[in-house]
Amino acid sequence: MLFNSISYLFFLPIVFAIYWMLNARKLKWQNLFLLTASYFFYACWDWRFLFLLMFSTGLDYFTGIKMFEAKSVKLKKFWFFASIFINVGFLGVFKYYNFFIESFEDLLTNFGVTSHFWTLKIILPVGISFYTFHGLSYVIDIYYNRIKPEKNIVDYSLFVSYFPLLVAGPIERATHLLPQIKKKRVFNYENAMEGFYQILWGLFKKLVIADSCAVYANEIFDNHQSMNSISLLLGAVYFSFQIYGDFSGYSDIALGTSKLFGIDLLRNFNYPYFSRDIAEFWRRWHISLSTWFRDYLYIPLGGSKGGMTTKIRNTFIIFLVSGFWHGANWTFIIWGFLNALFFLPLLITNNNRNNISIVAEGKMFPTIKEFFSILLTFTITTFAWIFFRSNTVSQAIEFIKNIFKFNVNGGFQYLTFDRYTIELVFLLLLFLFIEWISRERVHPVFGKFKSLKVIAIITMILIFGVFSEAKEFIYFQF
Numbered sequence: 001m002l003f004n005s006i007s008y009l010f011f012l013p014i015v016f017a018i019y020w021m022l023n024a025r026k027l028k029w030q031n032l033f034l035l036t037a038s039y040f041f042y043a044c045w046d047w048r049f050l051f052l053l054m055f056s057t058g059l060d061y062f063t064g065i066k067m068f069e070a071k072s073v074k075l076k077k078f079w080f081f082a083s084i085f086i087n088v089g090f091l092g093v094f095k096y097y098n099f100f101i102e103s104f105e106d107l108l109t110n111f112g113v114t115s116h117f118w119t120l121k122i123i124l125p126v127g128i129s130f131y132t133f134h135g136l137s138y139v140i141d142i143y144y145n146r147i148k149p150e151k152n153i154v155d156y157s158l159f160v161s162y163f164p165l166l167v168a169g170p171i172e173r174a175t176h177l178l179p180q181i182k183k184k185r186v187f188n189y190e191n192a193m194e195g196f197y198q199i200l201w202g203l204f205k206k207l208v209i210a211d212s213c214a215v216y217a218n219e220i221f222d223n224h225q226s227m228n229s230i231s232l233l234l235g236a237v238y239f240s241f242q243i244y245g246d247f248s249g250y251s252d253i254a255l256g257t258s259k260l261f262g263i264d265l266l267r268n269f270n271y272p273y274f275s276r277d278i279a280e281f282w283r284r285w286h287i288s289l290s291t292w293f294r295d296y297l298y299i300p301l302g303g304s305k306g307g308m309t310t311k312i313r314n315t316f317i318i319f320l321v322s323g324f325w326h327g328a329n330w331t332f333i334i335w336g337f338l339n340a341l342f343f344l345p346l347l348i349t350n351n352n353r354n355n356i357s358i359v360a361e362g363k364m365f366p367t368i369k370e371f372f373s374i375l376l377t378f379t380i381t382t383f384a385w386i387f388f389r390s391n392t393v394s395q396a397i398e399f400i401k402n403i404f405k406f407n408v409n410g411g412f413q414y415l416t417f418d419r420y421t422i423e424l425v426f427l428l429l430l431f432l433f434i435e436w437i438s439r440e441r442v443h444p445v446f447g448k449f450k451s452l453k454v455i456a457i458i459t460m461i462l463i464f465g466v467f468s469e470a471k472e473f474i475y476f477q478f
Contacts, residue, residue, distance in 0.1 A: 001044040002472060003253045006204055011041070016260055020187050024447050027184050034261065038163035042127070045167075049125040052090065057160045059086055061134035064142045064149035064156075080143045084136065091132050093126055096328045127167035128326060134160050138174045140296055147174055155181050156423045162263075164254040168247070168475040170268040170288035177263070185262035195259030195447035197454065202252030203465075209431055210245030212424055212467035213238040221389055227366045228407045232399060239389045240382045241428055243474055244273060247286070250389060252443060252474045265417040271439045273381075273432075274359050276373035278342040279352040281381060287326070293318050308348065315347055315411050331387045331396060358440055358477070427464060 001008050015037045020027045043050045063083035070076035099381040138159075141147045150156040159178050163169075196304045220227055220235030227235065251268035266288045275281035282290050301314045316337070323336020359374065360366040366374065383400075390396035438444035445453050 001041050002201065003250065003257075004471070007044070007426055012412040013019065013258075023185070023187060030155065030185070031154050031181060034162060034163075035154055035158045038158065038161045038166060041163040042161065042166055044373055046123075052125055052128075053131060053161060054157075056090065056131060056135055057157050059083060059187055060139050060160070061150070061153055061156045065151070065221050066138070067142050068149045070268045076143070080139065082269060084141045085375075087132050087136055087139075089298070091128060094122060094128060096244075119312065130171055131166060131167050132161050133289075137171075137292065137296060139246075141174060143326070144187075150178060152175070152182075164256075164257040165265055168250050168254070168473055169286075170266045171292050172266060176266060188262065191262065191369050192260050198252050198256030198259065198443050200256075200454060200457050201443050201445050202249040202254075202256060204244040204247030205252065205467035207461055207467070208245075208427065210242045211471050212427065212464065213242035213245065215466070216424070217242050217389070220393075221399070222343070224395070224402060227402065227429040229403050229405055230408055232403045236382050236386050236403075238397075238422060240273075240378070240385050241425055241431075243385065244269075244387070245431075246474045250475065266310065271435055273378055274374055274436065274439055275377050276355040276359060276370060277346055278339065278379055278380065279346050280355040281377055282339070282343075283356075289322070293322055297321065297402070310317075311347055312344065315343055319343070326388070330393050331390050334393060334396075336386050338387065342380050342384070361440065365439075377396065423464070427460075440478060 001011060015034075019030060019033060022033055038054075039050060042053060058081055063101070066079040067076050071078060098167045099102035106248065138156075143147055150159070155178065158181055159172070160173060162172075162181075168307075193348075217235050217238040220238070224232060224235070248269040255265050255267070268286060268288050270284040270287065272281050275284055298314055298318050301317060302310050303314065304311055319336040319340035320333060321336070323332040323334070323339075326332045326335075340470055346354075357371055386399055387393070387396045390399060434444050438446075441447055447455070
């Protein structure tokens with residue numbers, strides 16, 4: 001079930017109404033109902049993989065308790081590594097097995113050896129990377145005595161399977177979400193309205209910005225051989241806005257939906273395209289994943305302690321693993337590698353934490369230095385996105401080569417499909433302006449003149465939104 005589908009338009013109000021009607025009863029009934037609704041939500045995609053979700057949940061619930069009750073360090077380690085091995089094993093089989101087999105076959109082919117290994121013909125369970133990371137963080141926190149295991153199976157299952165975040169995050173922590181699940185929740189009208197506003201803004205990002213940009217980005221990337229340099233540059237920029245509008249739009253809908261139920265989720269995006277360097281960008285983009293890798297991989301590896309060689313090694317590990325997390329393709333690994341390269345000068349010069357505050361805070365305009373820093377950061381980010389979007393490394397390289405041919409014959413090559421062109425450029429500029437003046441708020445609808453903002457956003461969605469079909473969110477494939 002998609003957030004931007006008609007079915008979700010009926011699903012959410014029904015769940016919302018029943019959930020708060022159960023408020024007069026015990027908290028356990030609310031949580032049990034939310035869990036049931038979450039399983040139904042997931043089963044609408046493919047009910048067979050619901051059993052995999054349940055198994056993963058039961059595994060971490062059981063091993064968490066066993067670790068806590070272990071009478072020896074050796075036994076505690078056994079349960080810990082059993083959980084890690086099985087969780088990562090499932091992720092490896094469904095997401096990475098074919099990648100490794102095909103890469104090994106390609107390697108043998110380069111040495112003149114022909115091979116035909118067995119590959120799996122299976123689809124990737126939606127959300128597996130996200131709910132696996134929920135479970136891993138929970139197990140790791142118990143192992144290091146940061147938290148105690150949750151004894152209530154319903155509450156723990158809801159932590160893993162809570163439907164607003166189930167398929168594309170944000171990646172929650174037990175320390176943040178479980179206490180809210182176990183606490184009695186009272187309906188708050190203002191909080192619910194804030195949730196509604198955030199959902200609306202998320203839908204605008206998805207339906208108007210992301211899906212409109214997708215029309216052009218897809219055509220340009222799919223026909224890049226015949227596109228001139230200007231059109232290819234435009235296609236790369238369109239994809240930058242597509243992936244931002246798509247993923248941050250999903251996160252806004254997830255956070256807004258959760259507010260309707262009195263539960264706050266971790267913020268996942270904080271106006272990343274106004275970042276002044278790549279380090280700031282990664283503090284503002286997919287925040288829940290970045291902090292997950294920081295806390296559960298980067299710091300255990302030694303973090304920023306030790307010499308420069310250790311820092312550089314850990315930085316490259318983080319970015320390469322982040323790229324690989326996104327998908328079983330060399331394009332994602334190169335995308336991670338490029339981000340590590342962009343980060344490297346800041347690390348070496350110890351300038352990676354220069355830009356912590358909001359850009360031009362309290363001012364209408366940035367300084368000239370800030371403007372060009374933002375432009376440079378957006379440019380190198382967009383360059384890396386070309387690899388992220390391309391199907392193969394060779395396609396990405398060819399795309400970039402054609403950009404640097406500086407072929408401008410034909411100007412902007414408007415393709416023949418029934419969407420707007422100039423209007424989309426205007427929409428993107430308007431979107432940037434709205435985000436810029438709202439960058440000190442949680443989201444643009446927050447603050448004054450909410451009613452006017454709501455009317456304006458609904459009008460824009462109805463006029464410019466893509467409704468021909470409910471398009472999946474990009475991060476469903478991860």
